[in-house]
Amino acid sequence: MASQQFSAINTFVQRVRAYLTAHGVTAAVGFGWAEKERQNNRGPSGDRVVFEPADGNSGGRIGPIRGGPGWFLQTMEDGSEKWVRALYSWERTFAVYVWAAPPPEASATPATQAEALALVQDVPALQEDATAALMEKVIRAMRAAGSVWIQVGRVDWVKAENKQIGREQKIQLTLTGNILDEALTPAIPDTENSGVNRP
Numbered sequence: 001m002a003s004q005q006f007s008a009i010n011t012f013v014q015r016v017r018a019y020l021t022a023h024g025v026t027a028a029v030g031f032g033w034a035e036k037e038r039q040n041n042r043g044p045s046g047d048r049v050v051f052e053p054a055d056g057n058s059g060g061r062i063g064p065i066r067g068g069p070g071w072f073l074q075t076m077e078d079g080s081e082k083w084v085r086a087l088y089s090w091e092r093t094f095a096v097y098v099w100a101a102p103p104p105e106a107s108a109t110p111a112t113q114a115e116a117l118a119l120v121q122d123v124p125a126l127q128e129d130a131t132a133a134l135m136e137k138v139i140r141a142m143r144a145a146g147s148v149w150i151q152v153g154r155v156d157w158v159k160a161e162n163k164q165i166g167r168e169q170k171i172q173l174t175l176t177g178n179i180l181d182e183a184l185t186p187a188i189p190d191t192e193n194s195g196v197n198r199p
Contacts, residue, residue: 009092012145012175013051019141020049027100027134036097047130049138050097060092065178074180086178094175098138099160099168100130127166128157135169142173149176 010031017029027047030038035050054060065086074084102123135155142150153172160168 009051009053009175009177012142015145016049016051016138016141019144020137023137023141025134025137027098047100047134048098049134052095052097054093054095060090060174062088062090062179065089072178072180085181087181088179089176090179091174091176094173096138096142096171096173097158097168098131098135098171099166100127100134102126102130102165124166131166131169135171139171150174151176 013029013031020027020029025047027049029049029051030036031051031053033052036052065088071083071085073081075081103126139152142152151174153174156170157167158170160166
């Protein structure tokens, strides 16, 4: 049986996670519809990034192959490379949710009642600043993920699920990847007008 191809979506999320880890970001990175509602105790900081397939009911659209028809070199799960034929392009709509905890100084014990009142007023703003800073890192990670086409859209502040403090940021985006034929070949097909596209 031929090795299964990597999903463009899973590969994208894995590369984002690897980039963030390599740059010292401790946020937990999740993928799926249930992740946003799940209580997050996995990351040491409590920060989290969730990729949610489809924004609302939209699953995107299928259209002509991006970059023209042809064959593409695809890395398989076992590490081997095979030539596969692209059939269509699929523009998948996504939402990315980011939440970051306030900095450690926000949890310090206030010495006076006045300091306690000031801290209560400052924590939401500190949490939103931390979230916006994490979102910038996520955007850099998505840009560095490569091998897929990304179109970033609207940014909103939304209610944070299962979080006691503040809000989270949501970005709408479109991820475009080719739908590939299951027929695999170990070499470039020897046919006229095969339209070979090298990565």
